[in-house]
Amino acid sequence: MEAVNTSSGIELYWASTWMGDANRWIGPVLGLPPLPFVDFGDALLRERPDGVHWKSAPLVAHAGGRPFAWVDDEQTDADNAHIAATHRGESLLHHVNPRIGLRHEDFTALAGFAGRPEFSAGGQRAVEEREQTVPVAL
Numbered sequence: 001m002e003a004v005n006t007s008s009g010i011e012l013y014w015a016s017t018w019m020g021d022a023n024r025w026i027g028p029v030l031g032l033p034p035l036p037f038v039d040f041g042d043a044l045l046r047e048r049p050d051g052v053h054w055k056s057a058p059l060v061a062h063a064g065g066r067p068f069a070w071v072d073d074e075q076t077d078a079d080n081a082h083i084a085a086t087h088r089g090e091s092l093l094h095h096v097n098p099r100i101g102l103r104h105e106d107f108t109a110l111a112g113f114a115g116r117p118e119f120s121a122g123g124q125r126a127v128e129e130r131e132q133t134v135p136v137a138l
Contacts, residue, residue, distance in 0.1 A: 010107060012035050013035060013036050013038055014027075014033070014035055014036070014037035014038065015037070015038045015055055015059060015070065015101060016037070016113075017037060017039065017040075017045065017074070019037045019038070019044075020037050021023065022035070022037060022039075023035060030102065038055075038058060038059060038062045040054070040055065040058050040072075041058070043055075043057065043058050051076065051078040052078045052079055052082045053071070053072075053074055053075060053076065053078075053079050055067070055074075056079045056082050057082075057086070058084075059082055060083060060086050060087045063087065063089060063091075065087070065088045065089045066089050066129065067089045067090040067091065067092055067113075067114075068087075068089065068090075068091055068092075069091070069092040069093075069110055069113050069114070070083075070091070070092070070093050071093070071094045071102070071106065071110070072093075072094075072095070072096065073097065073098035074097050075093045075095055075096065080093055090116075092109075092110075092113045094106060094109060094110065094113075099115075100110065102131055
């Protein structure tokens with residue numbers, strides 16, 4: 001977990017059906033402090049006819065144009081296409097094997113994404129008004 005912390009420019013959020021309850025049941029197991037969560041509202045578990053995961057649109061809205069990474073075991077090519085078409089910032093959809101869970105390599109990949117030069121104040125594509133943290137939805 002040392003690879004993912006506030007000094008790495010990553011801002012963690014729960015993007016789980018557990019929502020706020022993830023802080024009680026999942027966070028302690030992973031050694032995470034209480035984290036904010038994405039409130040999925042009416043989208044929670046609502047299947048879409050286009051095959052896009054129900055989390056995709058709320059995560060794009062939550063990111064608000066900032067670069068973001070989504071760590072999950074359910075993303076598909078449909079989600080990649082949807083996010084590429086609807087999100088104006090950079091994104092990383094990072095698939096985790098549900099049988100294994102989060103591993104050191106996953107956190108290294110996230111830290112590498114967050115550390116890309118275009119996300120820093122001096123990067124060519126950095127935008128003045130953009131926050132300098134990268135939301136990561138777990």
